[in-house]
Amino acid sequence: MKDLTPATQKFILHWGEMGTKWGINRTVAQIHALLFIAERPLHAEEICGTLGVARSNVSNSLKELQNWGIVKVTHLPEDRRDHFESMKDVFEMFRVIITERKRREIDPTIAMLRECVEESARETGGAAIHTRQRLEQLQEFFELGVDFYEKVNRLETPTAVRLFRMGDKLFRLLGLKG
Amino acid sequence: MKDLTPATQKFILHWGEMGTKWGINRTVAQIHALLFIAERPLHAEEICGTLGVARSNVSNSLKELQNWGIVKVTHLPEDRRDHFESMKDVFEMFRVIITERKRREIDPTIAMLRECVEESARETGGAAIHTRQRLEQLQEFFELGVDFYEKVNRLETPTAVRLFRMGDKLFRLLGLKG
DNA sequence: CTCTAGTTTCTGTTTTTACAGAAATACAGA
DNA sequence: TCTGTATTTCTGTAAAAACAGAAACTAGAG
DSSP, X not given: OTTOOHHHHHHHHHHHHHHHHTTOOHHHHHHHHHHHHOSSOEEHHHHHHHHTOOXXXXXXXXXXXXXXXXXXXXXXXXXXXXXXXXXXXXXXXXXXXXXXXXXXXXXXXXXXXXXXXXXXXXXXXXXXXXXHHHHHHHHHHHHHHHHHHHHHHHSOHHHHHHHHHOOHXXXXXXXXOO | OTTOOHHHHHHHHHHHHHHHHTTOOHHHHHHHHHHHHOSSOEEHHHHHHHHTOOHHHHHHHHHHHHHHTSEEEEOOTTOOSXXXXXXXXXXXXXXXXXXXXXXXXXXXXXXXXXHHHHXXXXXXXXXXXXXXXXXXXXXXXXXXXXXXXXHHHHSOHHHHHHHHHOOHHHHHXXXXXX
């Protein structure tokens, strides 16, 4: 890892590890960390050099990050090369990531649960009833999560932040002591 | 996969895939799915037979699930064998999972960010200042998340559910139209 | 103390994933 | 059209993870 301060290095390595624990490829996460920290858009060759990974690996990882929607290509005047830039607003960035994971993983899971519930409703016997109930509870939980997500997602960032910061007021609204 | 209805099979397979996308071993997730659906505690041998995986694999996966805190051992009268049972309350179960992921991954990340911020505060130059600011934003975001988690976590399940269900009232509280 | 059923740990194999380097492709400017 | 630069795709290899089966260990029952 060339030309990076110790703090930056530590951050990039940790972010890579975090990635793996959440099902994100280590290199993808490291490149994301680098672009997030970078003061200006970087081109692929710089990323190779800095992180010491192969050009092809960088290319594929950048494409992956673009699919996630958190990295964009830009072009600088006088330079033909693609330059890459990460979203910088942390809240917006996670909003995008969560939206994407919902689309890829949660929505299909809810669809699957719905199908399984239907299927087990057609099946006979006590076991099938029991199965259906369990699956329905799971479905209900995911749908609750999605509903909440959608509500929060409609808010402007500063409003959403206020919501998450809100302490006692929230609890009073719920008619409870915290 | 023996002795399972088509719906149950579909669920277990999907849950296994979901697992891998979130950094959970496929077999671990499948066993969890099976225990979640099961009407009664199962012993290791039954799990082997049903899912068709090796005894050792089941043993390790069960230990993993116990470490997560979502599967418990029970003993039946007249039977020396350990029997395993998943938590059944979905909301509680995810509460446990989230708590554990926070402990394992989020807390260390916040600690790392704190260290990096300190470190880059000691470093000199414009780049270090820029780095520190980015890391501080990230840290702030994670701390916001943790605060919110802790607040919600203090609530009884039904109250928390009410919070997530709450629609317009919430927005009015925030002084906004949804 | 010994036997037996149960469980965990260890070791080697298989499978999957990540990765580097080469080859192929695209593309702007001369 | 040709040429040099940038990018992507392809292919084989290396590393990591998952896994099965055997061996080792544990603990009741007799």
